[in-house]
Every structure is written in structure tokens, then in C-alpha cells.
Amino acid sequence: MKLELKSIDKSFGEKKVLSEVSLETDSGKAFGLLGRNGAGKTTTIRILMNVFPADGGEVLIDGKPIDYQQTSIGYLPEERGLYPKKPVLEQLVYFAALHGMGRREAVREIDRWLEKLGMSEYRNKRLDTLSKGNQQKIQLITALVHDPDIVILDEPFSGLDPVNAQMLKDVVREQIARDKIVLFSSHQMNYIEEFCNRIAILNQGKIVLQGELREIKHDYPRDRLVLRSEQPEALRAAFGEACQTMDDGALLLRLRAPEEKKAVMRRLAEDFELDEVRVFEPSLNDIFVEYAGDAGEEEQA
Amino acid sequence: MKQFFTIFRFELGNYLKNKVFIGITLAVMLILAALLSYPRLSALLTSEGDEAADKQEQMLLLAGEEEQALLLPAFAAAFPGYELSAAQSEEEIREKVAGGEADCAFSFDGLRSFTYYVDNLSMTDEVAPTAQALLRQLYQAQVMLENGMTPAQVDEAMNAEIDFQVETLGKNQTLSFLYTYLMVMVLYMMIMLYGVMVCNSVASEKSSRAMELLVTSAKPTAMMFGKVLAACLAGLLQFGLMIGTAILAFRLNRDYLDESGILAAMFDIPTGVLVHMLVFIVLGFLLYAFLYGAIGSMAMRREDTNTTVMPLMFLLMFSLFTVIFSMTSGKMDGLLIKICSFVPFTAPMAMFARAAMSTVPVWELALSIALLLLAMVGAGILGAKIYRVGVLLYGTPPKLSAILKALKKA
Numbered sequence: 121m122k123l124e125l126k127s128i129d130k131s132f133g134e135k136k137v138l139s140e141v142s143l144e145t146d147s148g149k150a151f152g153l154l155g156r157n158g159a160g161k162t163t164t165i166r167i168l169m170n171v172f173p174a175d176g177g178e179v180l181i182d183g184k185p186i187d188y189q190q191t192s193i194g195y196l197p198e199e200r201g202l203y204p205k206k207p208v209l210e211q212l213v214y215f216a217a218l219h220g221m222g223r224r225e226a227v228r229e230i231d232r233w234l235e236k237l238g239m240s241e242y243r244n245k246r247l248d249t250l251s252k253g254n255q256q257k258i259q260l261i262t263a264l265v266h267d268p269d270i271v272i273l274d275e276p277f278s279g280l281d282p283v284n285a286q287m288l289k290d291v292v293r294e295q296i297a298r299d300k301i302v303l304f305s306s307h308q309m310n311y312i313e314e315f316c317n318r319i320a321i322l323n324q325g326k327i328v329l330q331g332e333l334r335e336i337k338h339d340y341p342r343d344r345l346v347l348r349s350e351q352p353e354a355l356r357a358a359f360g361e362a363c364q365t366m367d368d369g370a371l372l373l374r375l376r377a378p379e380e381k382k383a384v385m386r387r388l389a390e391d392f393e394l395d396e397v398r399v400f401e402p403s404l405n406d407i408f409v410e411y412a413g414d415a416g417e418e419e420q421a
Numbered sequence: 422m423k424q425f426f427t428i429f430r431f432e433l434g435n436y437l438k439n440k441v442f443i444g445i446t447l448a449v450m451l452i453l454a455a456l457l458s459y460p461r462l463s464a465l466l467t468s469e470g471d472e473a474a475d476k477q478e479q480m481l482l483l484a485g486e487e488e489q490a491l492l493l494p495a496f497a498a499a500f501p502g503y504e505l506s507a508a509q510s511e512e513e514i515r516e517k518v519a520g521g522e523a524d525c526a527f528s529f530d531g532l533r534s535f536t537y538y539v540d541n542l543s544m545t546d547e548v549a550p551t552a553q554a555l556l557r558q559l560y561q562a563q564v565m566l567e568n569g570m571t572p573a574q575v576d577e578a579m580n581a582e583i584d585f586q587v588e589t590l591g592k593n594q595t596l597s598f599l600y601t602y603l604m605v606m607v608l609y610m611m612i613m614l615y616g617v618m619v620c621n622s623v624a625s626e627k628s629s630r631a632m633e634l635l636v637t638s639a640k641p642t643a644m645m646f647g648k649v650l651a652a653c654l655a656g657l658l659q660f661g662l663m664i665g666t667a668i669l670a671f672r673l674n675r676d677y678l679d680e681s682g683i684l685a686a687m688f689d690i691p692t693g694v695l696v697h698m699l700v701f702i703v704l705g706f707l708l709y710a711f712l713y714g715a716i717g718s719m720a721m722r723r724e725d726t727n728t729t730v731m732p733l734m735f736l737l738m739f740s741l742f743t744v745i746f747s748m749t750s751g752k753m754d755g756l757l758i759k760i761c762s763f764v765p766f767t768a769p770m771a772m773f774a775r776a777a778m779s780t781v782p783v784w785e786l787a788l789s790i791a792l793l794l795l796a797m798v799g800a801g802i803l804g805a806k807i808y809r810v811g812v813l814l815y816g817t818p819p820k821l822s823a824i825l826k827a828l829k830k831a
């Protein structure tokens with residue numbers, strides 16, 4: 121199954137929130153939708169989920185306009201929240217029923233999920249008696265219980281301790297292995313790097329970068345070298361502005377052009393005492409900061 | 422449609438499983454049943470046990486010897502519920518009445534002037550006016566005797582029977598007043614209480630952020646209609662059970678209840694009135710509840726609704742007071758209430774009261790219901806639109822102009 125968003129436009133009043141947003145991803149893959157607060161991630165997700173219509177553009181499944189009766193979507197919202205005063209089982213059944221599940225089937229699936237996440241003992245407890253991490257797990261069940269074709273996880277790892285984060289990772293891996301379309305939206309780049317094959321970066325309502333994560337990294341201009349040396353002062357003196365100290369103490373040397381690489385490396389090896397020389401490969405974090413970091417931001421959830 | 426029923430069931434369950442809801446409903450039903458069955462039960466107990474002597478109220482009379490002889494039998498006949506005795510002095514009267522030994526007392530100065538003593542003067546105390554009328558009669562009789570009429574003639578003149586009948590061509594307002602009042606209160610309370618509950622339930626879904634998930638799982642229209650109709654049914658159930666219990670208990674105990682007819686006037690409700698009541702309560706509630714729901718959807722937190730529901734509250738209170746003033750003044754065909762009975766926001770109470778207490782032409786009733794129905798549908802459509810926009814709003818409460826703009830687009 122292939123999910124495409126084609127040239128989605130959306131304005132709220134005078135404010136243009138999305139312009140020409142196009143995405144595509146396949147089942148069995150995880151897609152990372154990145155962007156700062158107010159970049160338009162939630163709006164994109166809401167249009168995908170048919171909460172409100174786009175002003176222009178279309179959402180396609182395998183090339184045809186999406187039919188929400190056929191394609192089910194599971195959603196873990198960034199702003200978590202259920203009914204605090206209601207027992208766990210009752211509200212899970214309610215949300216499952218809203219997705220069209222029968223009661224008996226819903227209870228069976230919910231019990232399976234509770235068991236799987238080690239939450240069976242909380243089945244009949246009121247939600248507000250649960251710890252925050254456990255409430256998150258209940259919320260996760262609402263997103264997955266109806267076995268949706270598309271799973272949308274908005275900041276899924278925020279607020280989870282390492283053990284619960286590991287549990288969530290396993291669940292996400294399982295969804296990917298079961299050929300679901302998984303859509304991540306997050307600021308936590310390490311998780312995106314861990315799961316996502318494709319990413320798109322939204323900035324002020326526009327896609328500024330999209331593609332396979334591996335290719336993006338590979339295509340990134342290879343014009344920087346990472347140097348580790350016993351005598352960083354000498355290096356800095358020799359290269360001046362182009363040479364900067366990184367957080368971990370290594371030096372980052374920016375070349376004038378990628379073609380210089382060989383010549384510079386040779387010169388470095390001859391003139392300096394070096395422990396390490398390698399081509400700098402950016403992390404997703406670096407890429408994100410570069411593409412999403414410049415423009416001023418406005419709060420718009 | 423399936424989603425609507427899912428939501429409707431869930432919301433209805435919220436009411437019916439609520440312990441406070443169950444508790445209040447049962448408690449009120451029990452109290453009503455107990456109150457209305459009390460005379461029968463106590464009659465049962467007293468007839469079996471000792472004949473408990475009716476406690477008579479004590480009345481003291483202070484007058485000259487001559488007047489005393491005249492007044493005692495006359496007062497005894499006029500106040501059958503009182504035990505009369507002569508007092509010796511004003512001090513004795515004050516002491517006994519204030520101390521509770523006597524319930525009331527009279528001190529006479531001749532036959533044309535008296536002082537009435539009572540501890541707490543109740544609003545409905547009829548003793549003094551009765552005594553006044555009695556004295557007037559005594560005085561008149563005395564004058565007649567002095568002017569040469571025979572006692573038989575005097576007796577004939579003073580006690581002439583006047584025969585009269587009342588033929589009610591429209592409706593008897595003395596009979597319909599109390600149950601109309603009761604029903605108008607029920608209308609008011611149901612719209613107010615359940616309307617606010619709808620509003621708060623939407624607002625708390627927003628503040629708990631359950632809304633984030635709900636809007637992606639269900640259509641806002643299904644959400645709003647499910648909520649409002651569930652509240653409507655829950656309210657009808659609650660008030661229906663309460664009133665039903667009262668009517669049933671009244672009918673079962675009718676023979677043992679009251680000579681005064683107050684209870685009959687309250688609970689002996691004609692079926693036609695009940696049908697009107699049902700129509701107006703459902704339409705009126707839905708009209709208001711759709712708007713309450715819309716207001717709830719615009720709120721950011723639950724506290725926000727406290728002030729935003731005020732315009733609706735004032736509308737409701739305005740119609741309640743208009744209706745009650747018209748009812749108590751007996752002018753059910755006044756201009757104000759006539760206008761109110763066609764304006765959809767005031768019509769549920771105003772037209773219901775008019776129909777229950779006076780004769781309203783069928784076309785007026787039909788027109789009022791049609792207008793109300795129209796307004797209700799309009800409120801439903803408008804409410805759903807506001808709701809769709811409102812539930813997605815977070816942050817600062819929007820300005821009215823922004824809402825209107827958003828509505829135009831929705």
C-alpha cells in the first residue's frame with residue numbers, strides 16, 4: 121500500500137499553514153515527519169485523518185483518493201488525554217467502538233494489548249489512578265487496538281522512561297514488520313534515525329527536504345573533515361576560521377570545495393600529528409537544524 | 422450513524438451509571454412516594470392503635486361578663502378547631518401566648534374593638550379577619566334586635582342562604598395553576614441543569630485533551646448530537662421517574678389525601694397537558710442544549726463556561742419570570758406572554774403555560790411549535806458548525822469576530 125499526499129494547501133483565515141505539501145510512503149516503512157513547533161505537522165496529520173478538508177490537493181492510497189471507510193488510521197496525539205474518571209477498559213472499548221469494532225472483539229483485542237504491555241492489572245482501574253507512563257500505554261492501545269492500516273505517532277517517546285521506550289520501540293518494529301504504514305512525527309531525532317527510512321522536513325508549511333534518510337546523508341556535501349589531534353592549537357592556527365572545535369573536543373574543518381579533500385588530507389597527514397581524520401557525516405540533528413532552524417517561529421498548534 | 426449510537430450509548434451511560442444521578446433520582450422518588458402515602462399509612466396506624474385525640478389549638482378570650490356570654494358560643498361555632506377559655510387579664514394573655522400555652526387570644530373592648538394576640542403571625546393567618554366578620558354580624562344582630570325585630574327575623578336575615586354556581590367556559594385557573602407552575606419549574610430545571618451538563622461535558626473533554634483523539638475518531642456532528650440527545654433522554658428519564666412516581670402515588674392514595682385540594686391541583690394533571698409538556702420539554706431542551714454544546718466547544722477549560730453560558734441563563738430566567746408573573750397575575754392572555762409564546766427561546770415555558778391555563782387557538786399552538794421546531798433545527802445546524810470549529814481551538818479564547826469568520830468558512 122502506498123500513501124501519498126499531493127500538493128496539500130491549507131489556510132486558517134489569512135494565515136497560510138501549508139503550501140504544496142507532498143509526501144509519499146509505503147507500507148512496511150516508517151516515515152518521519154519533522155519540523156519545529158508550528159511548522160504544520162499537526163495540520164498535515166489532521167488533513168490526512170480527514171478532521172478538516174484541505175483547501176487544495178489530495179490524499180491518495182495506491183493512486184486513488186483515500187476512502188476512510190476502507191483505510192483505517194490509528195493515532196497517538198501529541199497532546200495525550202483520555203477520560204480521567206473512567207475505567208481503563210470502558211474507555212478503550214468506547215474508542216474501539218468508534219473505529220467500528222464490536223464489543224466482544226474489542227474486549228478480546230484490548231485484553232491482548234493490556235497483557236502485552238504488562239497492564240492487565242489496571243483493566244478496571246480508573247485512568248487517573250495510573251502513573252503517567254501507564255496512561256501513555258493506554259493511549260497507545262487506543263491508537264492500535266483496531267489494527268489500523270496507517271499508524272500515526274505524534275511524539276510517541278516523550279515522557280517515557282527507558283524501559284517503556286524500549287517496549288514502544290518493540291511495538292513500532294512489530295507494526296513495521298506487519299506491513300503497516302507508520303508515520304512518525306517527532307523532535308527526538310535519535311528515534312527517527314533509528315526507525316525511519318524516509319523523512320520529510322516541514323518548515324513554515326513547506327516541505328524543505330524529503331527523501332530516503334540514507335541518501336540524504338550520503339548526498340550531503342562531503343566538504344567537512346573531522347580531526348582529532350594532540351595539537352589542536354597548531355591546526356587552528358593553520359586553518360583559522362575554517363577550523364572549529366566541536367562539542368566532543370574534536371575539530372571540524374570546513375573545506376572550500378569537496379574536491380579539495382584529498383589534497384587537504386595529504387597535507388594534514390604530513391604536517392600534523394593526528395589521531396583521527398575522517399569525512400564528516402551529518403547526523404539527522406544537524407540536517408534538521410540546517411533546514412528547519414533558520415526562520416522565525418510562530419506558535420500554532 | 423453507527424458512531425452516533427456508540428456515542429449516544431456512551432454518553433447515556435455516563436448519566437445512568439453516575440452514582441449521584443441514581444442517588445438523587447431514587448431519593449426524590451422515595452420521598453415523594455412517602456409523603457403522598459403518609460396520610461394513608463398514618464390513618465392505618467391510628468385506626469389500629471388508640472384513638473389519638475386531635476390536638477386542639479388553645480384560644481383565650483378576655484371580655485366583660487356580658488360580652489363573654491355572647492362571644493363564647495359564637496366563637497366556638499366560628500372556630501371549630503379551637504378550644505376556648507376565658508382569660509382574666511391582659512398579662513395572663515401575653516404570658517400564655519408568648520409561652521406557647523395558648524396559640525392565640527382576643528381581648529375585647531365592647532363588641533366593636535378587639536386586640537388579637539398571636540406569637541408568630543403567619544402569612545396565611547385568617548383568624549383576625551374571621552373574628553372581625555363575626556363581630557360585625559353580632560353587632561348587626563344586636564342592632565336589629567334593639568330596633569324591634571324578633572330573634573327569628575334576625576336569624577333569618579343574618580343567615581339567608583345565597584345560592585351560586587360557577588360555570589367555567591375556558592379553563593379553571595385555580596385548578597390548573599399549581600400543576601402548571603410545577604411543570605414550568607421542571608422545564609426550567611431540566612433545560613438549565615442538563616444544558617449546563619452538556620456544556621461542561623464538552624468542555625472537560627477538551628481540557629482533558631480526550632478531544633484530540635475524539636475528533637480523529639468520530640464526526641463532530643455525531644459527537645454533538647450523541648451528547649445532546651443522551652442528555653435529553655437522561656433528563657426525561659429522571660424527571661419522568663420523579664413526576665411519574667408522584668402521580669402514581671397520588672392516584673393510589675387519592676382517597677386518603679387532603680380536603681384542601683392542593684395536592685390534587687398539583688398532581689391531577691390532565692393527559693393533554695402532559696403531552697404538551699413532553700413536546701415543549703423536548704424541543705425546548707434541544708434548542709438550548711445545541712447552543713450549550715456549542716458554547717462548551719469554544720471553551721478552553723471547564724471554568725471558561727461559567728461566564729459564557731450566562732446569556733443562555735438570562736434567556737431562561739427571563740422566560741421563567743415572565744411566565745410566573747403572568748400566572749400569578751392571572752393574565753394569561755397579556756401581550757408580553759403572548760409574544761413570548763411565539764419566540765422560540767421563551768416559547769417552551771410561555772406557550773406551555775398558556776395552553777395549560779387558558780384556551781389557546783389550535784393555530785397559535787401549532788405556529789408556536791412549528792417556530793420552535795424550526796429554531797431547534799437551526800440551532801442544531803449552527804451548533805454543529807460551531808462545534809466543528811470549536812473543538813479544534815486551543816490556546817486563547819477566540820474573539821467573536823474570529824468565530825464568525827471561521828463559521829462562514831465551515
